[in-house]
Structures are given as C-alpha cells and as structure tokens.
Amino acid sequence: MDSLWKCFPNPLQVVKFLVLVSAVVCVIGRVECRKSRILEGSSDVFEYSAISCRGHSASIEEFGGVGDGRTLNTKAFQEAVNQLSQYASEGGAQLYVPAGKWLTGSFNLTSHFTLYLHKDAVLLASQDIGSWPVVDPLPSYGHGRDAAGGRYISLLFGTNLTDVVITGDNGTIDGQGALWWQQFHKKKLKFTRPYLIEIMHSDTVQISNLTLVNSPSWNVHPVYSSNIIIQGITIIAPITSPNTDGINPDSCTNTRIEDSYIVSGDDCIAVKSGWDEYGISYGMPTKQLLIRRLTCISPYSAAIALGSEMSGGIQDVRAQDIVAINTESGVRIKTAVGRGGFVKDIYVKGMKLQTMKWVFWMTGNYGSHADNHYDPHALPAIQGINYRDVVADDVKMAARLEGISGDPFTGICIANVTIGMAQKAKKYPWTCADVEGIASGVVPTPCASLPDQGPEKVGMCDFPQENLEIENVELRSCSYQIRY
Numbered sequence: 001m002d003s004l005w006k007c008f009p010n011p012l013q014v015v016k017f018l019v020l021v022s023a024v025v026c027v028i029g030r031v032e033c034r035k036s037r038i039l040e041g042s043s044d045v046f047e048y049s050a051i052s053c054r055g056h057s058a059s060i061e062e063f064g065g066v067g068d069g070r071t072l073n074t075k076a077f078q079e080a081v082n083q084l085s086q087y088a089s090e091g092g093a094q095l096y097v098p099a100g101k102w103l104t105g106s107f108n109l110t111s112h113f114t115l116y117l118h119k120d121a122v123l124l125a126s127q128d129i130g131s132w133p134v135v136d137p138l139p140s141y142g143h144g145r146d147a148a149g150g151r152y153i154s155l156l157f158g159t160n161l162t163d164v165v166i167t168g169d170n171g172t173i174d175g176q177g178a179l180w181w182q183q184f185h186k187k188k189l190k191f192t193r194p195y196l197i198e199i200m201h202s203d204t205v206q207i208s209n210l211t212l213v214n215s216p217s218w219n220v221h222p223v224y225s226s227n228i229i230i231q232g233i234t235i236i237a238p239i240t241s242p243n244t245d246g247i248n249p250d251s252c253t254n255t256r257i258e259d260s261y262i263v264s265g266d267d268c269i270a271v272k273s274g275w276d277e278y279g280i281s282y283g284m285p286t287k288q289l290l291i292r293r294l295t296c297i298s299p300y301s302a303a304i305a306l307g308s309e310m311s312g313g314i315q316d317v318r319a320q321d322i323v324a325i326n327t328e329s330g331v332r333i334k335t336a337v338g339r340g341g342f343v344k345d346i347y348v349k350g351m352k353l354q355t356m357k358w359v360f361w362m363t364g365n366y367g368s369h370a371d372n373h374y375d376p377h378a379l380p381a382i383q384g385i386n387y388r389d390v391v392a393d394d395v396k397m398a399a400r401l402e403g404i405s406g407d408p409f410t411g412i413c414i415a416n417v418t419i420g421m422a423q424k425a426k427k428y429p430w431t432c433a434d435v436e437g438i439a440s441g442v443v444p445t446p447c448a449s450l451p452d453q454g455p456e457k458v459g460m461c462d463f464p465q466e467n468l469e470i471e472n473v474e475l476r477s478c479s480y481q482i483r484y
C-alpha cells in the first residue's frame with residue numbers, strides 16, 4: 001500500500017484505483033509503483049527518449065480535466081503544473097494527457113517538468129480571444145510584432161525555467177488559428193497574436209514528437225534560452241496563413257533542430273535575434289545552431305530564413321540535409337539598414353530542392369522597422385556565408401543576391417551546386433549587387449561577383465568538422481506505465 005500512496009496524492013484516487021473503474025484512473029511512474037500491481041486490469045508501458053526521466057507522473061484527469069472538446073481545461077492544466085512543481089527537487093514530474101480533445105487556454109510550465117501527449121490527445125486552443133492574457137513585448141523587439149504594445153501569451157508558455165520537456169507519441173496541439181488569421185487580416189486585433197509554444201529565459205529544453213497544427217502565428221519560439229533540442233516535430237498550417245513560421249530560435253545558444261516536417265504560410269525555420277535599436281541594445285545573438293533533416297513546404301517563404309530581425313547577431317549556424325519542395329527560397333538572409341548586428345559563419349551542406357523561385361536569396365533592403373527611431377548608421381555585417389552540395393530542379397531563378405550599397409555582404413562561398421531551371425525560368429538566372437565571394441562547380445554559371453575558382457576547388461566551402469555541444473547530448477530512455 002505504501003507505494004500506492006506515493007503514486008496517488010489523495011485517498012479518493014486510491015479508492016477509485018481499488019474499485020478499478022474502467023476509465024483511466026492514473027498514470028503510474030517509477031518502478032515502485034509497478035511492483036504494486038496487485039490488482040487485475042490492463043496496463044500499457046510506454047517509452048520515449050528525453051533529456052530527463054521523471055520520478056512522478058500524473059494524468060490531467062486527476063486534476064479534473066475533461067477531454068470532451070467542450071470543457072475548458074485551463075484551470076486543470078495550471079493546477080496540475082502548480083501541484084507537480086512540488087516534485088522539482090525529486091527529479092521532477094510528468095503530466096500525462098490521455099486520448100481526447102482537451103480545450104484549453106494558455107497555461108505556464110514549470111522546471112523539471114514533462115508534458116506528454118498521447119498519440120490521440122489533442123490540445124485545442126481556446127477561441128475566446130478576450131480570455132487570453134496579454135504580456136509585455138519582448139525587450140529585444142520593443143514592440144509586438146503585429147501591433148505596438150503587448151502580446152497575447154502563447155498557449156504553452158514558460159519563462160526562467162530549467163529542464164522542461166514537451167513531448168508525446170505524436171500527439172497534437174491545435175491552435176485553431178483561423179479565427180486569429182481572420183481578425184488579423186481585418187486589423188481587429190489590439191495585440192500581437194499568440195504562439196503555440198514560447199520558452200523564454202530557459203535552459204535545457206526538449207520539444208519533440210508532436211504535431212502542431214493551425215497556430216495563430218509562429219509555432220515554436222525559444223527565446224533568450226540555451227541547450228534546446230527540437231526533434232520529430234510535424235507542423236502544418238495552410239500555406240496562405242499569415243506568419244505561421246515553423247520554428248523560430250531567437251537569441252538562443254546551442255540549439256539542435258532535427259527530423260522535422262513543416263508546411264506553413266511563412267518561413268519553416270526563421271532564425272532571429274531582436275529588432276533594430278531594441279535588438280542592438282539587448283545584444284543577445286543566436287549562435288551554435290544546428291538544423292538537420294528538415295523537410296519544408298512553404299510556397300511564399302523560405303525553408304530557412306536568417307532574419308529579418310537579427311539585430312543581436314546570428315553566428316555559427318549549420319544546416320545539413322535540407323529538403324524543400326514548392327518553396328520560395330532555400331536559405332534566405334533578410335536584413336535592412338538600421339538593423340545593425342551581424343550574420344556570420346553560416347554553413348549549409350546538402351540541400352535537395354524541388355520547384356523553387358530562388359535557390360539563394362539575400363535581401364539587404366527588407367525594411368519592416370519596429371518604429372522610426374532606428375539608427376540609419378546601424379548597418380548589419382553579413383560575412384562568411386557557405387553553401388555547398390545543393391541540387392535543385394524546376395527553379396525560376398538560381399539566385400538573387402542583394403547586399404547593401406556601401407555595406408557589401410562578403411565572404412560568400414558557393415560550391416558543388418546544380419540547378420535545373422524551370423521551363424518558364426527568368427531570363428537571367430543570377431542577379432548580384434553589393435556582394436563578394438567565390439564559387440566552384442556551380443551550374444548555371446554565377447554572376448561575376450562570385451568568380452569561379454576552378455573545378456578542383458569544388459569542396460572549398462567550409463563546414464565545421466567538430467560537433468556543437470548540443471550534438472553530443474544524448475537522450476535517455478524513459479519508461480512509464482499507464483493503467484486503465
């Protein structure tokens with residue numbers, strides 16, 4: 001009995017367990033619980049990999065959650081997180097969300113905490129816009145992205161945390177974004193739309209094996225954080241939906257994004273670090289970022305964008321094994337006078353692209369300022385941009401590279417690239433202005449500002465040999481048992 005009591009925080013649950021009601025009564029974590037399986041009943045073991053396994057586990061149903069798609073569960077979720085936070089010093093706790101449709105407003109996560117969604121669990125974001133709390137704009141942005149002032153808090157929010165896992169057996173988070181997109185287009189929103197997941201000022205974060213659909217705006221936004229693993233995420237939003245960026249690492253260090261599939265109305269991955277004078281003064285770069293095995297479909301945006309908000313700087317980004325289909329551009333750099341900051345040491349190796357407008361696109365005059373107080377002398381430094389081993393087909397224009405007059409983008413290296421042009425391709429496959437670099441083994445022939453170094457230099461563009469620290473982080477295999 002002792003171990004039973006450890007698993008069930010209140011006597012009512014023990015009674016329920018003993019009479020073995022057919023509904024799911026609880027999730028049992030830990031070995032000592034398993035030993036206490038003295039009663040009949042079916043159970044399932046489930047396993048997954050995570051940065052940490054938890055000593056305690058409880059189901060949202062124990063906190064009064066109802067997965068009928070109609071009952072609002074915001075309080076149940078917040079109560080569950082608050083209660084489970086007491087286990088932080090004992091290795092933390094897991095909140096299990098069983099099959100069902102769990103309507104909820106935003107709730108905050110805690111440290112040493114895992115949110116786990118069953119494969120048939122759907123978190124449905126509340127459509128009651130008036131009930132979404134509003135938080136301050138990000139200091140590195142100064143303003144909300146949709147409107148000056150505050151931002152609706154994200155559906156899952158966490159700040160100043162350590163050791164947080166949001167995962168599942170490919171369970172779903174449905175932002176029910178259509179209403180937000182409509183209100184945004186009609187200019188009826190007073191504040192910036194919410195994201196699905198935002199993790200701020202945090203360390204050691206895992207977001208994995210989930211499907212995110214119809215976010216009101218960006219999907220996953222780690223900001224001012226470090227040591228982040230994002231793995232096995234499917235993101236789906238209509239290709240015309242506004243600003244439904246997939247994953248946006250923003251002023252983050254040591255991040256690994258892998259094995260993900262994204263179809264969306266904006267950039268599949270957008271690397272950011274603050275906006276104009278606000279981003280310059282906050283001064284927090286995104287660096288040591290690895291993106292690998294990404295598949296992207298985004299007809300109106302990039303597979304990977306660097307910027308346009310990059311005022312804190314972007315450095316040491318490695319992208320490997322990127323597939324994009326029917327996407328506007330492959331890797332795009334977006335910046336403007338007034339941004340300041342830098343984009344440097346960018347390494348791209350291995351892209352397979354099909355049906356694209358531009359393979360390479362650099363935009364020095366993106367505009368889109370936070371306000372009119374930006375410093376016209378704050379010029380971004382774009383240097384050391386390496387692209388190699390790219391095959392593309394059905395492409396309208398190979399590249400459109402536009403730096404800034406008086407502030408050229410330098411150190412561009414493009415090698416081993418074969419681009420098959422579309423039937424209705426543009427007349428000139430390359431246009432270049434205010435850029436400097438070199439090329440080797442590139443078809444069709446690049447513009448004169450990227451002089452060919454000869455075929456023997458086809459392997460010349462850098463890609464670092466040594467791993468980033470985050471690549472060496474191994475996930476642990478965690479196993480839990482659920483009873484029915």
Ligand SMILES: *[C@@H]1O[C@H](CO)[C@@H](O)[C@H](O)[C@H]1NC(C)=O
Nearest residue numbers: 048049050208209231232475
């Ligand atoms: C995600 O799912 C895949 C395939 O089912 C599995 O191989 C992988 O280990 C899972 N990752 C995590 C972090 O659970």
Ligand SMILES: *[C@@H]1O[C@H](CO)[C@@H](O)[C@H](O)[C@H]1NC(C)=O
Nearest residue numbers: 078107108133135153157159
């Ligand atoms: C969640 O965190 C935000 C930001 O710290 C805070 O404004 C809000 O009150 C928190 N919500 C709850 C329910 O604690």
Ligand SMILES: *[C@@H]1O[C@H](CO)[C@@H](O)[C@H](O)[C@H]1NC(C)=O
Nearest residue numbers: 139159160161200201202224
């Ligand atoms: C969260 O961390 C940031 C950065 O370290 C700090 O400025 C802020 O005061 C912290 N907030 C809370 C609520 O602890």
Ligand SMILES: *[C@@H]1O[C@H](CO)[C@@H](O)[C@H](O)[C@H]1NC(C)=O
Nearest residue numbers: 169170171210211232234236
């Ligand atoms: C997860 O679910 C999505 C949506 O149903 C599906 O497209 C994707 O293939 C699934 N991923 C895995 C690893 O099963």
Ligand SMILES: *[C@@H]1O[C@H](CO)[C@@H](O)[C@H](O)[C@H]1NC(C)=O
Nearest residue numbers: 350388389390391416458459
């Ligand atoms: C050129 O790129 C292809 C992939 O597109 C790769 O298989 C090949 O090894 C690369 N060649 C060199 C010399 O790196």
